[in-house]
Amino acid sequence: MLNIFDTAVVIVSFLLILRLGYYFAKTSHDMDSFYKANRSLPWSLVVGTLMATWYGGAGTVGTVGYATGMGFAGFFIWSIGAHAVRFPLALWVAPRISVKAKGTIPELLRLNYGKTAAVFGSIVIVVSCLSIAEVAAIGYVGASAWNVDKLVLAIVAVGIAVAITCMGGLMGLAVTDMVFFFLMVVSVAAVFPAMFFGVGGFDGIYAALEQPAPEMLTAFGGIPFFQAAVLIILCINLYKDPAFYQRFAAANSPRTGKRAMLMCFSIFLSFDVVTIITGMIIRTVDPGLTVQPEVNYVSMVLANLPTGMRGLYIVGMLGAIISTLDGYYLVGGEIISNDIMYMLRGDRALPDRQSIFIARVSTVVFGVVGLAAAFQFDMVYDAFLFLSSLGMTMLFVPMMVALMYEGRKTDVAGLASMIVGSVIWIGLKLFPLTTETMGTVDPVIIGLPLSFLAFLIGNNFGTDLNAARQLKVIDQLRANTGQAR
Amino acid sequence: MSENIERQAQAMETEEQLTMAQHKQDLKVEWFGVDGALVLLYVLLACFYGYGMLNRVDVIIGYFAPGVAILITSAVFLKYCTEVFPFATKKKKPPVDASKDQG
Numbered sequence: 001m002l003n004i005f006d007t008a009v010v011i012v013s014f015l016l017i018l019r020l021g022y023y024f025a026k027t028s029h030d031m032d033s034f035y036k037a038n039r040s041l042p043w044s045l046v047v048g049t050l051m052a053t054w055y056g057g058a059g060t061v062g063t064v065g066y067a068t069g070m071g072f073a074g075f076f077i078w079s080i081g082a083h084a085v086r087f088p089l090a091l092w093v094a095p096r097i098s099v100k101a102k103g104t105i106p107e108l109l110r111l112n113y114g115k116t117a118a119v120f121g122s123i124v125i126v127v128s129c130l131s132i133a134e135v136a137a138i139g140y141v142g143a144s145a146w147n148v149d150k151l152v153l154a155i156v157a158v159g160i161a162v163a164i165t166c167m168g169g170l171m172g173l174a175v176t177d178m179v180f181f182f183l184m185v186v187s188v189a190a191v192f193p194a195m196f197f198g199v200g201g202f203d204g205i206y207a208a209l210e211q212p213a214p215e216m217l218t219a220f221g222g223i224p225f226f227q228a229a230v231l232i233i234l235c236i237n238l239y240k241d242p243a244f245y246q247r248f249a250a251a252n253s254p255r256t257g258k259r260a261m262l263m264c265f266s267i268f269l270s271f272d273v274v275t276i277i278t279g280m281i282i283r284t285v286d287p288g289l290t291v292q293p294e295v296n297y298v299s300m301v302l303a304n305l306p307t308g309m310r311g312l313y314i315v316g317m318l319g320a321i322i323s324t325l326d327g328y329y330l331v332g333g334e335i336i337s338n339d340i341m342y343m344l345r346g347d348r349a350l351p352d353r354q355s356i357f358i359a360r361v362s363t364v365v366f367g368v369v370g371l372a373a374a375f376q377f378d379m380v381y382d383a384f385l386f387l388s389s390l391g392m393t394m395l396f397v398p399m400m401v402a403l404m405y406e407g408r409k410t411d412v413a414g415l416a417s418m419i420v421g422s423v424i425w426i427g428l429k430l431f432p433l434t435t436e437t438m439g440t441v442d443p444v445i446i447g448l449p450l451s452f453l454a455f456l457i458g459n460n461f462g463t464d465l466n467a468a469r470q471l472k473v474i475d476q477l478r479a480n481t482g483q484a485r
Numbered sequence: 486m487s488e489n490i491e492r493q494a495q496a497m498e499t500e501e502q503l504t505m506a507q508h509k510q511d512l513k514v515e516w517f518g519v520d521g522a523l524v525l526l527y528v529l530l531a532c533f534y535g536y537g538m539l540n541r542v543d544v545i546i547g548y549f550a551p552g553v554a555i556l557i558t559s560a561v562f563l564k565y566c567t568e569v570f571p572f573a574t575k576k577k578k579p580p581v582d583a584s585k586d587q588g
Binding site for chain 1: 508512523524530531534535541542546548550551552553554555557558562564568
């Protein structure tokens with residue numbers, strides 16, 4: 001539990017961080033500065049904001065919880081493997097986002113596959129931007145730090161996330177993310193050696209876990225190699241993440257986004273070692289997991305830190321969640337005001353001030369809906385998670401083709417791939433497929449190849465919108481000079 | 486009139502060639518430069534941490550891993566401190582995206 005001094009440190013830190021966000025908010029005057037920070041984010045800020053947005057409650061407290069059951073497999077499958085399949089995202093996709101797709105994911109879909117595809121994409125992405133799992137994760141920190149009701153702390157944290165987003169847009173968000181990122185990594189890593197050597201290092205961990213959970217001490221945790229490979233492939237979900245998309249587009253050059261992401265992988269890896277072994281330490285101390293591991297973790301860290309540092313640790317942990325929330329709220333607000341409103345107004349963009357106003361109102365709505373879904377309505381929570389998960393099979397193929405392939409892409413191909421991907425995913429969720437070698441097959445494994453096949457077939461029909469647009473520009477040029485055909 | 490079209494077409498072509506050349510340069514992966522070094526860093530760290538876990542090397546996991554996380558994060562944070570104030574006062578770039586108008 002935090003004492004009064006720790007609580008004062010938390011309050012003062014958040015006030016200072018909000019003041020910092022407000023200071024940088026003054027530079028956001030128009031849409032480009034509000035949503036994309038004038039496309040001038042330097043390398044350090046892109047690293048900080050990518051890291052802070054990716055590592056929310058699920059990435060820190062959640063990983064510790066998973067590692068209490070997975071052990072080393074958490075590192076060898078989820079960390080090494082997951083980040084390895086994301087290298088192409090950094091090396092080839094991120095620079096292309098910066099060069100070719102300066103807007104949002106729905107805009108990319110609209111330009112390549114037309115409005116219907118963009119509408120479907122917008123709905124799924126906006127729902128995923130509610131980040132309700134993150135809102136729910138706030139409860140673990142609140143229970144351990146102050147023993148307060150999880151809803152009360154969630155309201156405060158969501159309120160801070162909404163305030164940061166509304167005040168400064170991406171610029172305010174990036175500078176505050178950086179502070180949260182620094183506090184989170186330093187506090188979580190700094191307390192780790194005391195906890196690790198406190199249980200006797202690996203000797204203590206092996207002695208405690210060799211009998212009750214020997215699979216935790218193997219590289220793949222008893223999972224067959226083929227199944228482990230499938231789990232790793234599933235980690236390509238990051239390729240359709242709208243927050244990463246926005247950061248790459250806001251970087252001051254294509255190389256900046258690429259190198260920031262490459263740098264993040266080494267930080268992710270080192271940070272994952274800390275959180276995964278922390279999970280094993282929790283299991284060593286409490287082999288039967290009598291206390292919820294996530295709550296136990298925060299309590300253990302607080303017991304190992306001196307007064308003052310405890311407050312900064314809580315700022316880092318809450319900051320990890322807040323920075324994820326504000327990142328997605330901004331993306332969601334941008335999609336509503338720049339894409340959905342644009343299409344509703346018959347392909348006319350909103351004036352800058354109106355666009356930013358609508359994005360701010362949307363951010364507040366996201367906060368309220370996220371809180372209600374996370375704590376009040378179980379069915380709504382499930383429905384949101386269902387729609388968010390659908391995004392992978394629905395969006396991956398059309399997005400990657402739009403970014404990576406220069407040739408013919410038709411509206412029918414985009415739509416066919418999205419519809420087939422979604423239908424297969426929903427079908428296999430409702431009627432799961434089980435095999436002897438793979439167990440229950442993840443719908444993504446079947447959905448993605450079929451979505452690609454649908455794209456290839458659909459590409460023989462419909463209109464190539466990029467080619468049509470180029471022809472239109474040439475015709476317009478000829479008409480302007482009085483020599484139209 | 487046809488001269489006008491010719492000139493505009495040539496200008497468009499030159500601009501397109503320059504943009505394409507810049508884009509190609511931006512999209513190129515420097516395997517023997519910074520990009521390759523960052524990929525190599527990840528591979529080396531993954532092997533090192535993996536070795537530390539499977540061979541019970543306390544120092545690698547207990548001190549080295551959190552140390553690397555703190556070191557890289559602090560270096561990025563210091564870089565941020567030196568970049569953030571000039572960045573905040575930087576003038577706005579001219580808009581380059583005309584895709585919205587093209588519908």
